Structures are given as structure tokens and as C-alpha cells.
Amino acid sequence: MLHWDAAAMMPAGGAAARAEQLAALRVITHQHLTAPEIGDLVAQAESESDALDEWQRANLREMRRRQVHAAALPCELVEAESRACSECEAMWRNARAQNEFSAVLSLLERLLRLEREIAATKAEHLGSSPYEALLDQYEPGGSVAIIDRLFDELARFLPDLLEAVLTRQAALPSPAAPSGPFPIELQRQVGMHLMERIGFNFGHGRLDVSAHPFCGGTPDDVRITTRYDESDFARALMGVLHETGHALYQRGLPAEWRLQPVGRARGMAVHESQSLLLEMQVCRSRAFLTFAAPILREAFAGDGLGWEPDTLYRRQIRVQRGPIRVDADEVTYPAHVILRYRLERAMIAGDLAPADLPGAWAEGLRDLLGIAPPNDREGCLQDIHWYDGVWGYFPTYTLGALIAAQLFEAVREAIPDVLEAIARGEFAPLLGWLREHVHSKGSLLSTAELVESTTGRPLGTASFKRHLHDRYLA
Amino acid sequence: MLHWDAAAMMPAGGAAARAEQLAALRVITHQHLTAPEIGDLVAQAESESDALDEWQRANLREMRRRQVHAAALPCELVEAESRACSECEAMWRNARAQNEFSAVLSLLERLLRLEREIAATKAEHLGSSPYEALLDQYEPGGSVAIIDRLFDELARFLPDLLEAVLTRQAALPSPAAPSGPFPIELQRQVGMHLMERIGFNFGHGRLDVSAHPFCGGTPDDVRITTRYDESDFARALMGVLHETGHALYQRGLPAEWRLQPVGRARGMAVHESQSLLLEMQVCRSRAFLTFAAPILREAFAGDGLGWEPDTLYRRQIRVQRGPIRVDADEVTYPAHVILRYRLERAMIAGDLAPADLPGAWAEGLRDLLGIAPPNDREGCLQDIHWYDGVWGYFPTYTLGALIAAQLFEAVREAIPDVLEAIARGEFAPLLGWLREHVHSKGSLLSTAELVESTTGRPLGTASFKRHLHDRYLA
Numbered sequence: 001m002l003h004w005d006a007a008a009m010m011p012a013g014g015a016a017a018r019a020e021q022l023a024a025l026r027v028i029t030h031q032h033l034t035a036p037e038i039g040d041l042v043a044q045a046e047s048e049s050d051a052l053d054e055w056q057r058a059n060l061r062e063m064r065r066r067q068v069h070a071a072a073l074p075c076e077l078v079e080a081e082s083r084a085c086s087e088c089e090a091m092w093r094n095a096r097a098q099n100e101f102s103a104v105l106s107l108l109e110r111l112l113r114l115e116r117e118i119a120a121t122k123a124e125h126l127g128s129s130p131y132e133a134l135l136d137q138y139e140p141g142g143s144v145a146i147i148d149r150l151f152d153e154l155a156r157f158l159p160d161l162l163e164a165v166l167t168r169q170a171a172l173p174s175p176a177a178p179s180g181p182f183p184i185e186l187q188r189q190v191g192m193h194l195m196e197r198i199g200f201n202f203g204h205g206r207l208d209v210s211a212h213p214f215c216g217g218t219p220d221d222v223r224i225t226t227r228y229d230e231s232d233f234a235r236a237l238m239g240v241l242h243e244t245g246h247a248l249y250q251r252g253l254p255a256e257w258r259l260q261p262v263g264r265a266r267g268m269a270v271h272e273s274q275s276l277l278l279e280m281q282v283c284r285s286r287a288f289l290t291f292a293a294p295i296l297r298e299a300f301a302g303d304g305l306g307w308e309p310d311t312l313y314r315r316q317i318r319v320q321r322g323p324i325r326v327d328a329d330e331v332t333y334p335a336h337v338i339l340r341y342r343l344e345r346a347m348i349a350g351d352l353a354p355a356d357l358p359g360a361w362a363e364g365l366r367d368l369l370g371i372a373p374p375n376d377r378e379g380c381l382q383d384i385h386w387y388d389g390v391w392g393y394f395p396t397y398t399l400g401a402l403i404a405a406q407l408f409e410a411v412r413e414a415i416p417d418v419l420e421a422i423a424r425g426e427f428a429p430l431l432g433w434l435r436e437h438v439h440s441k442g443s444l445l446s447t448a449e450l451v452e453s454t455t456g457r458p459l460g461t462a463s464f465k466r467h468l469h470d471r472y473l474a
Numbered sequence: 475m476l477h478w479d480a481a482a483m484m485p486a487g488g489a490a491a492r493a494e495q496l497a498a499l500r501v502i503t504h505q506h507l508t509a510p511e512i513g514d515l516v517a518q519a520e521s522e523s524d525a526l527d528e529w530q531r532a533n534l535r536e537m538r539r540r541q542v543h544a545a546a547l548p549c550e551l552v553e554a555e556s557r558a559c560s561e562c563e564a565m566w567r568n569a570r571a572q573n574e575f576s577a578v579l580s581l582l583e584r585l586l587r588l589e590r591e592i593a594a595t596k597a598e599h600l601g602s603s604p605y606e607a608l609l610d611q612y613e614p615g616g617s618v619a620i621i622d623r624l625f626d627e628l629a630r631f632l633p634d635l636l637e638a639v640l641t642r643q644a645a646l647p648s649p650a651a652p653s654g655p656f657p658i659e660l661q662r663q664v665g666m667h668l669m670e671r672i673g674f675n676f677g678h679g680r681l682d683v684s685a686h687p688f689c690g691g692t693p694d695d696v697r698i699t700t701r702y703d704e705s706d707f708a709r710a711l712m713g714v715l716h717e718t719g720h721a722l723y724q725r726g727l728p729a730e731w732r733l734q735p736v737g738r739a740r741g742m743a744v745h746e747s748q749s750l751l752l753e754m755q756v757c758r759s760r761a762f763l764t765f766a767a768p769i770l771r772e773a774f775a776g777d778g779l780g781w782e783p784d785t786l787y788r789r790q791i792r793v794q795r796g797p798i799r800v801d802a803d804e805v806t807y808p809a810h811v812i813l814r815y816r817l818e819r820a821m822i823a824g825d826l827a828p829a830d831l832p833g834a835w836a837e838g839l840r841d842l843l844g845i846a847p848p849n850d851r852e853g854c855l856q857d858i859h860w861y862d863g864v865w866g867y868f869p870t871y872t873l874g875a876l877i878a879a880q881l882f883e884a885v886r887e888a889i890p891d892v893l894e895a896i897a898r899g900e901f902a903p904l905l906g907w908l909r910e911h912v913h914s915k916g917s918l919l920s921t922a923e924l925v926e927s928t929t930g931r932p933l934g935t936a937s938f939k940r941h942l943h944d945r946y947l948a
Contacts, residue, residue, distance in 0.1 A: 001479060001495075009483070013678035014695030020733075021475075028502060204487035221488030259494075 004216040004223045008208040023082075030078070033070035042067055055262060058444045062261030065140060072125040073118060081118060084111045085389035092387035099377040101358055108354045108387060112347055115391050119348055131348045134392030138268040139399065141446045144345070146459070147395050150402060151338045153461045155368060161465075162331055162369075165319050165472040175314035178296070178306035182233040190233075190299035191226065191240040194292060198278070199431045200244050204251060213239045215246035215275075219258065222247040233300065234316065238279055245278030246271055248431065252439025263442045268393065270447055272400025273407060274438065280330050280401070281408040281467070282430065287423040289313040317471060321371050323378045330401065331468055335368040337398040340383070344391055403451055405464035407438070410455040478690040478697045482682040497556075504552070507544035516541055529736060532918045536735030539614060546599040547592060555592060558585045559863035566861035573851040575832055582828045582861060586821055589865050593822055605822045608866030612742040613873065615920045618819070620933070621869050624876060625812045627935045629842060635939075636805055636843075639793050639946040649788035652770070652780035656707040664707075664773035665700065665714040668766060672752070673905040674718050678725060687713045689720035689749075693732065696721040707774065708790065712753055719752030720745055722905065726913025737916045742867065744921055746874025747881060748912065754804050754875070755882040755941070756904065761897040763787040791945060795845050797852045804875065805942055809842040814857070814868040822865060877925055879938035881912065884929040 002025070006018050032038070045052075045060050052060065088107040095104035119130035126133050135142040192207055205222035217223035224243035228236045249271060257263025265271050282288055290309040297307040305311055319329045325336040343360055346352035352360055361380040362372055373379030385393055411418055415429045422430065437454045451459045476499070480492050506512070516538050523531055562581040569578035593604035600607050609616040666681055679696035691697035698717035702710045723745060731737025739745050756762055764783040771781040779785055793803045799810035817834055820826035826834055835854040836846055847853030859867055885892055889903045896904065911928045925933045 001476060005475060005479065009680065011677050011679055011695060013675065014692070017692050017694040017732075201487065203485050205485055206483065218488070218491050220491040221485060258491075 001217065001221075001223075004225075007210040007212070007214065007216075008223070008225050019086075030070055033067055038067060039071065055257065055444060059257070059260050059262035062264070062443050065136075066261055068125050069122065069137065072122045077114070077117060077121070081111075081114045081389060084114050089384065089388040092381070092384065096377055096381040099375050099381070101376040101381055104381075104387065105354055111387070111389060112354055115389065116348055116350065119391075131345050131392060134348065135395065136392075138393045139396050139447065140267050140443075141448065142267075142269070142392075142395070142399075146448075147341065147399070150459070150461055151334075151341060151395070151398070154334045154398070154464075155338055157461075157465060158331070158334060159368075159370070161468060161473070162319070162321070165331055165468075166321075168473060169319060172314075175311045175318075176304065176306040177315070178233075178300070178312065179302050179304050180231060180233075180300070182230055182300055184228040184230060186299055187228050187233050187236055190296060191237055193295065193299075194237070195240065195244050197425055198241075198244060198248070198427045200247055201251070205247060207240065213243055215243045215250065217250070219250050219253045219255070222250050233296070234312075237296075238283065238316070241283040242275045242279035245275035248278070248434065249274040249439050252435045254440050254442045257442055262444060266441070266443050266445070266450060267447055268396035269399035269403060270438065270450065272396055273403035274400075274434070276330075276401050277404040277408055277434075281404055282422060284313075284316040284330075285419065285422070285471075286310070286313045287419040289316065290423040291425045319472065321369055323365065323371060323373045324382055326382075331472065332369060334398045334401065335365075337394050339364040339368055340385075340394040341398075344386065344394060348391060399447075399459070402459055402461060402464050403447075405467045406451060406455045406457075406459060406462075407434075409463045409466070410437075475691065475695075475697075478699075481684040481686070481688065481690075482697070482699050493560075504544055507541055512541060513545065529731065529918060533731070533734050533736035536738070536917050539610075540735055542599050543596065543611065546596045551588070551591060551595070555585075555588045555863055558588050563858065563862040566855070566858065570851055570855040573849050573855070575850040575855055578855075578861065579828055585861070585863060586828055589863065590822055590824065593865075605819050605866060608822065609869065610866075612867045613870050613921065614741050614917075615922065616741075616743070616866075616869070616873075620922075621815065621873070624933070624935055625808075625815060625869070625872070628808045628872070628938075629812055631935075631939060632805070632808060633842075633844070635942060635947070636793070636795070639805055639942075640795075642947060643793060646788075649785045649792075650778065650780040651789070652707075652774070652786065653776050653778050654705060654707075654774070656704055656774055658702040658704060660773055661702050661707050661710055664770060665711055667769065667773075668711070669714065669718050671899055672715070672718060672722070672901045674721055675725070679721060681714065687717055689717045689724065691724070693724050693727045693729070696724050707770070708786075711770075712757065712790070715757040716749045716753035719749035722752070722908065723748040723913050726909045728914050728916045731916055736918060740915070740917050740919070740921055740924060742870035743873035743877060744912065744924065746870055747877035748874075748908070750804075750875050751878040751882055751908075755878055756896060758787075758790040758804075759893065759896070760784070760787045761893040763790065764897040765899045793946065795843055797839065797845060797847045798856055800856075805946065806843060808872045808875065809839075811868050811872040813838040813842055814859075815872075818860065818865055818868060873921075873933070876933055876935060876938050877921075879941045880925060880929045880931075880933060880936075881908075883937045883940070884911075 002018060002022055006015070010018060042060065042064050046064070049057055049060060084107070088104065088111045091104045091107050095101060115134065116130065119133050122128075122133035122136070123130040126136060128136065129144060132142060132144055135144070188207065192202070195207065196202065200222075204220055205217065205224065208223065208225045209227060210225035211227065213224070213226045215222065215224045224240070224247050226236045226239045226243065249265060253265060254263050283292075286309065289312045293307060293309040293312050296302065296312070317329075319331045321332060322328060325333070325340075328336055339361070342364060343352060343357065346360070347354065347357075357380045358376055365371060365373055365379070385391070411430060411433050414433060415421075418430055418433075421427075438450065441450060445453060448459065455463075476492065476496055480489070480496075484492060516534065519526075519534050520538065523534060526534065558581070562578065562585045565578045565581050569575060589608065590604065593607050596602075596607035596610070597604040600610060602610060603618060606616060606618055609618070662681065666676070669681065670676065674696075678694055679691065679698065682697065682699050683701060684699035685701060687698070687700045689696065689698045698714070698721050700710045700713045700717065723739060727739060728737050757766075760783065763786045767781060767783040767786050770776065770786070791803070793805045795806060796802060799807070799814075802810055813835070816838060817826060817831065820834070821828065821831075831854045832850055839845060839847055839853070859865070885904060885907050888907060889895075892904055892907075895901075912924065915924060919927060922933065929937075
């Protein structure tokens with residue numbers, strides 16, 4: 001709640017006090033998690049785990065995981081990283097604004113040294129590789145062998161597919177733009193209306209504004225944010241629908257395990273799968289835009305061809321090569337993620353020095369996407385993650401896209417007319433399926449187990465590939 | 475912040491989770507305050523207090539006061555009271571809605587038993603009377619001997635003064651009403667504009683909406699709220715200015731003692747003095763309304779006699795006998811407070827049973843104000859305080875009014891042209907004086923010492939009496 005408030009409500013002058021408030025709560029949480037009796041109690045429970053049912057066993061496993069992560073690091077390392085992150089992140093804001101990578105280089109080097117130390121220490125306690133120890137913070141049980149295989153497959157088939165999509169797109173006339181203006185208050189209202197239709201309960205959540213959209217809060221009080229552009233309603237709206245996917249997951253977590261580790265979201269890959277399933281699979285579909293077009297046209301008192309479902313749909317599935325990850329469409333997005341994944345793995349392994357990052361970035365972007373970054377601001381300075389100590393997070397975006405595609409195929413198998421229902425504005429069948437098969441599972445299963453048990457096969461790239469083919473080439 | 479959020483932002487469905495969050499933080503705070511080593515450390519510091527300067531000594535005194543309050547009560551009593559409050563408060567909402575005092579009587583009786591137990595236990599540890607032990611939670615060092623004397627003086631002179639004011643008011647034509655409508659967004663904007671002119675820094679605070687206006691947050695991030703009425707801008711505006719007085723106090727607390735007990739507000743009497751000084755002494759003055767009238771007229775595109783400074787002023791100082799405390803003007807308000815003070819003292823002393831409260835209320839209101847409550851809803855059920863375990867709080871409202879009047883006399887002695895400056899929209903001299911003499915003192919002095927050191931004499935009723943005479947009879 002304090003994080004949400006800081007992003008959505010807090011006046012600038014409250015930042016220093018808020019940082020202290022958050023630090024105080026973090027210290028207290030850490031003290032509780034690392035108290036020696038907690039380790040002893042968990043060990044005792046583990047020795048008697050035969051008496052537990054499957055939820056209790058999973059809960060114990062998650063307790064142990066959190067306790068190991070917390071206890072692995074000496075206090076001095078936690079503090080040193082926290083300070084290094086604050087300083088590097090602050091400098092990164094300047095460096096990015098100035099397009100001056102060298103300004104942040106030494107702080108990035110220091111932060112990377114600490115991250116490598118953290119990775120090595122946690123790896124020892126977790127019995128994993130150093131990169132996997134970082135990944136495990138966001139994607140518990142994530143495996144580089146699996147990610148390598150999936151990402152290599154993507155890297156092989158996406159370039160040709162992208163070429164074909166762009167060729168086909170170029171042969172078609174450009175879809176007409178819907179007529180503006182799009183006042184922010186109307187954007188907010190229509191966003192809330194569509195959220196409600198899909199199943200978001202405003203008795204248990206809010207929609208607000210922040211510089212970077214996110215989903216926060218708690219399962220009983222889900223707070224999502226967006227940012228508005230008066231000249232383009234679709235961007236904020238698709239952002240709202242993306243965060244609504246996160247929000248529905250959070251809201252659907254098992255109520256009987258609230259406040260217990262097993263009652264939490266499974267990890268960032270599954271979380272992202274829920275936002276991408278809603279945004280990409282559902283809300284950028286022809287079916288959804290058939291339902292939404294008259295609502296949008298009425299909300300903005302729109303007129304003309306730009307408000308036809310087919311036109312809106314074609315605008316939502318435009319594809320374009322570009323250097324910026326957050327502006328990327330679903331066809332080019334994986335290239336951005338694979339680039340970052342490979343680079344951060346190399347840096348954590350000690351095979352790539354931060355000083356060589358701009359060159360490696362340019363080379364990787366050319367290989368994966370066939371373009372060059374115009375500068376470092378739109379290259380290796382564009383994302384906050386590394387400069388804020390978030391290493392091992394990037395792969396979850398594309399793992400989420402793969403899971404979303406595979407899950408939505410399973411939805412359509414289970415509910416053959418789900419898209420027809422969506423075109424009529426009926427989301428209950430879809431939401432019911434997600435609640436039953438994904439949301440209510442919390443952290444009972446690993447990500448791999450969850451995907452396999454709900455879709456009948458291990459996570460792969462086939463569904464995603466079929467989805468792209470059907471949407472962009474069929 | 476979580477309290478502010480609950481009142482200003484939280485969706486209804488978040489209430490249960492929020493209650494748990496607040497309870498968890500309360501328990502952790504209580505554990506820290508009552509840890510045996512804290513008592514030992516405070517005792518050790520007390521034994522070496524010769525080495526401390528006056529701020530450090532005051533800080534130690536405040537630490538001890540908070541530690542004594544926390545440690546005085548056994549955990550079971552804290553928990554029992556907490557539960558009894560929740561249940562009684564919930565039942566009170568129904569009882570008030572139904573105008574049915576008997577519905578909440580047994581829960582009020584149970585809660586009073588617990589409050590008397592708390593009062594007796596804390597009195598033993600504080601070396602005070604039981605009622606003073608409760609009062610001390612809101613007004614540290616508050617003395618019933620002094621309150622009795624002040625309130626008796628008020629109870630003696632107010633009835634005749636009120637008669638004279640009403641007679642004089644009745645002889646004058648009723649001031650014209652300013653022409654509406656008063657859209658909420660415009661009310662909000664003009665409220666923020668006046669807040670800024672007075673000295674509220676929106677870089678360190680916010681103005682929002684809640685059912686019951688309050689001032690919350692922290693000194694670096696002050697959050698005030700109001701509620702709007704489209705048919706009457708003045709009520710929300712005066713509420714905003716009242717809360718701005720609280721906010722300026724909070725913001726002006728000594729930055730070098732942030733997070734230390736001595737850096738906190740002195741108590742609720744001084745806090746209320748700051749809101750009442752701004753609202754009653756300053757913003758309902760002819761000088762302020764001379765400044766504000768053209769701003770208000772322009773904001774609402776108003777026209778006519780109702781927007782003249784003198785008309786606005788006369789509407790802001792109308793006096794009327796009524797049964798409701800929160801609707802009362804500054805002439806009749808003390809009667810409402812004295813009534814509650816006498817009744818709660820009698821209940822804590824065991825001299826008045828809750829079953830006899832409606833009768834005692836009617837009798838007291840007749841004696842003090844010459845009217846009868848039309849029913850219990852507008853009588854002893856109107857305020858949440860007792861039903862939510864807030865006993866010993868009421869006198870701080872009127873102590874605050876007395877302090878405000880005495881402080882503002884001191885301001886006018888120190889800055890003879892302060893009202894002329896205010897009429898020109900210059901608030902810096904006033905705010906500078908308050909910052910230096912009140913806000914920056916934090917809890918360095920007791921309320922009595924603060925009043926005496928800033929005004930040159932002990933707290934009395936003379937300034938308040940002069941203020942009422944000058945404003946309403948001169």
C-alpha cells in the first residue's frame with residue numbers, strides 16, 4: 001500500500017520520509033523471517049511433513065524458500081546492495097536523460113559486483129546456478145536450461161515470421177485512426193466500465209494514475225494504475241486491460257490461504273501470463289473489439305470508419321520494429337527480452353563487463369531484430385531494471401507470453417465458444433476457468449506443474465507460434 | 475498513512491484486510507515499546523539525565539510517558555478493549571441510524587467497564603486520577619482541577635453572552651446568501667488556492683475527500699480531507715481551513731527531532747488550538763473575508779450582495795442554539811463540550827450509569843444551552859467517541875479554543891498589523907510567529923508551559939471572552 005501510495009498519491013516532498021518508512025518495515029520483516037526460531041520451526045515442521053496435506057506441504061515449501069532467500073545474505077550485503085541500488089538508480093535517471101552511459105558506468109559496475117556476490121551466496125543455499133538464484137526471486141524454480149531452449153526456439157522462428165508479417169501488413173491499406181479528442185476523464189470512465197464488464201470489482205480495488213503503470217495492493221484491495229495520452233486512448237486502455245489481468249489474478253488468489261506464503265501469486269511468469277492473456281490474447285482479439293467498439297465510439301462520441309471493430313482491431317495488431325521494449329508489439333517483444341536475458345546472464349557470469357554493454361547491446365539487437373539502437377538512451381539505458389538491482393527478472397515477460405498463449409488454447413479447448421461469448425461481452429466463462437485453474441491455485445504448484453496440469457503439456461513455444469500465425473498471417 | 479488511505483481512498487471491500495494490517499502494526503509497535511530492555515534503557519538514561527540538554531531531557535520524558543502508557547496494561551486488557559470497541563462502534567452505527575439507544579446500551583456498559591479498568595490501572599502507573607489517566611492519552615499532563623475551573627468560568631459567562639448575541643443578531647437583517655451553484659471541483663480548487671496562500675505546501679501534502687474531515691499523514695507528507703456540499707461552499711471551505719491549521723502545525727514540527735517522541739505534536743489541545751486559531755480567529759475574521767471575497771466571487775463567477783466581504787463575514791459568524799456539536803458555532807460549542815466532559819467524568823467515576831445517560835444528557839443540555847435534544851440520535855448517540863473507546867478526549871476541543879484565543883492575542887501584540895496583512899493576503903508574519911513560538915517546539919514544553927511562555931500568562935478564559943465580545947457584541 002505504501003508503494004502504491006508513493007507512485008499514485010504521494011507528493012514529491014514525502015519521498016525521503018517514505019523511504020524511511022519502507023526501510024523500517026523491510027527491516028522488521030527481515031528480522032522476523034531470519035529469527036533463528038523461524039528456521040528451527042520450519043525444520044521441525046519439515047521433519048513431520050508426512051502429517052500435512054498437499055496445501056500445507058506446499059505452504060511449508062514456500063516458507064522455507066522465503067526463509068532461505070532472507071537468511072542467505074549477511075545484513076551488510078543487504079544494506080550495501082540497498083544503498084548501491086539507490087545511488088545507481090538516481091544516477092541512471094540523469095544518465096538516461098543526458099544519453100550518457102559513461103555517467104552511470106562505475107555505479108553499475110559496483111552494483112553488478114554486489115549482485116554477483118548475492119547470486120553466488122544464494123546459489124550456494126538454494127543449490128542452483130548463480131543466475132538461477134537471482135531468477136528464483138521472481139520466478140521460483142525457474143531453469144536456465146528450459147529458458148535457453150524456449151528462447152532459442154523463439155529466436156529461430158521469429159525473424160522469418162516478422163518479415164512475413166511486415167510484408168503482409170505493408171500490402172494492406174493503413175487502418176483509419178479513430179477520431180478524437182479523447183479527454184482523460186472519458187478514458188478513465190470507459191476504462192473502468194470495461195474493467196467491470198470483464199470482472200474487476202471496484203468494491204475491492206481502484207484505478208488511478210502513475211508514471212509507470214502497475215498492479216499493487218492486496219488481494220482484497222487491488223490497486224492498478226495507468227497513464228493517459230489525450231491524443232491516443234488505446235494505449236492507456238490496453239495498459240488498463242493488461243493491469244486488469246494482473247488484478248484479477250491477485251483478487252482470485254485462494255482466500256483461505258490469505259497471508260500465508262502458499263496463498264500468494266506463483267511468480268512473475270504466471271503473473272505476466274495473466275496480464276498478457278487478457279491484453280494480448282483476449283482484448284486485442286477481433287472478438288473483444290467487436291464487443292468494445294460501440295462502447296468506445298459512444299464514450300468518445302466518435303464517428304467514422306476509425307470506430308469500426310475491424311479498423312480498431314487492425315490498429316491494435318500493427319507490428320513494427322523499434323528499439324524500445326515497452327513500445328513493442330507481441331511479435332517483436334520477445335527479441336527485446338531475449339537480448340536482455342542473454343546480456344544479464346553474461347554479466348552475472350562475468351563474461352560481459354558493463355563497459356562493453358553498449359556494443360553488446362547494439363550487436364544483439366541487430367542479430368535479433370535487425371535494427372540498431374539510435375543511442376544509449378534508446379538502447380541499454382532504456383530500462384530501470386539493472387540500475388535498480390533487478391537482475392533475473394526480464395525472462396518472465398516472455399515466459400508469461402508463452403504461458404498465456406498455451407493457457408488460452410486450453411481455454412478455447414475447454415470452452416469452444418469462448419470468443420463468441422467475449423464478442424457479446426460475456427467474460428464469466430473465461431474468468432471462471434482462470435479462477436478455477438490458475439488463480440485459486442496460489443503457489444500450490446510450481447510454474448511448470450501448473451502449466452502442465454492445466455494445459456496437458458509442458459511449457460513450449462507451439463501455442464505462441466500458432467497464435468502469432470493465426471492473428472498476423474492467416 | 476494506512477488510516478488516511480482507509481478514510482480517503484480504500485474501497486469498502488478492503489476494510490477487513492486493512493483492519494488486520496493495522497492490528498499487525500499495532501502489535502509490533504506495542505511489542506517494541508514494552509520490551510523489557512526499553513524500560514531498562516529509559517531508566518538508565520534517566521539516571522544520567524544531568525548530562526542531557528533540555529531537548530534530550532524532554533525527549534526522555536516523552537519516551538517514558540509513552541512507555542508507561544504502553545506497559546501499564548496487560549495484553550488481555552488491550553485485546554479485550556480493542557474487541558469491545560469494534561463491536562460497540564459497529565452497533566452504535568445501527569443504534570444511531572435507528573435512534574435506538576437501548577440497542578447499544580449493553581455494549582456501552584461493557585466498554586465503560588473496560589475503560590474504567592484501564593483508567594484505574596494507568597492512574598496507578600501515572601500517579602494521576604483515573605479520568606486524568608485517560609485524558610493524558612490525548613492531552614499529556616491535563617489536569618481536571620484546571621479544566622474544572624476554566625469550564626466553570628465558561629459555563630457561568632456564556633449563557634448571558636449567548637442571550638445578548640442572539641438578541642443583537644435578531645435585530646439585524648439576515649445577510650444575503652452568495653449565489654450558487656458551487657460545483658465541487660471549483661470548491662476544491664479555491665480551497666487549494668487559499669491553502670497555498672496561507673502557507674500549505676502541496677509539495678508536502680494533499681487535500682482529499684472523506685466522510686469525516688481530518689488531518690493525517692506525517693510532517694513531511696500532510697494529508698487533509700474535507701467533504702463538499704454543492705449547495706454551500708462555506709462549510710467545506712471552513713473545514714478545509716480548520717484542517718489546514720492542523721496541517722501547518724504538523725508540517726512545522728521540529729525537523730531535527732523527526733521520529734523522536736519530543737518531535738511530535740504537544741497534544742490534542744495545542745493541535746486543536748492551531749486549527750481553531752486559523753479557522754475561528756483568522757478565517758472567520760472580517761480581515762480574512764476582505765481578502766478572500768474577490769477570490770471566492772471569481773472562483774464561482776458569483777454576483778450580487780452575497781459576495782460582499784461584510785456579507786460573507788456576517789454569514790460566517792451567525793450564532794444559533796442547536797443540539798449537534800459539529801454544527802455548533804464558536805459561542806455555543808463550549809456548552810456541548812462541557813456537557814460531554816461532565817458526563818464522561820461522572821461515568822468514569824462510577825457516578826453515572828450508561829442507562830441514565832439520555833436523561834442526564836437532556837438535563838445537562840437544558841442547563842448549559844437552554845434547549846432539549848429532540849431525540850437520542852441528536853443527543854447522546856450523535857458522537858462516535860465513547861462508543862469507540864475514546865474517553866477523555868472531549869475537553870481538548872474547548873481547551874484548544876481557549877488556547878487559540880490567548881495565542882492570537884499574543885500574535886496581535888507581537889505583530890500589531892497582522893490583521894491588516896491578512897486582509898492583503900499576507901500570511902507570512904502570522905505563520906512565522908506560529909512556527910517559531912508553537913510549531914517548532916514539538917513536545918519540548920508541557921501545554922501549560924507552552925501557553926505561559928508564549929503568551930506571558932497561564933491559560934485562562936479572558937482572551938476567549940474578549941474575542942467573543944469583540945466579534946459578536948462590539
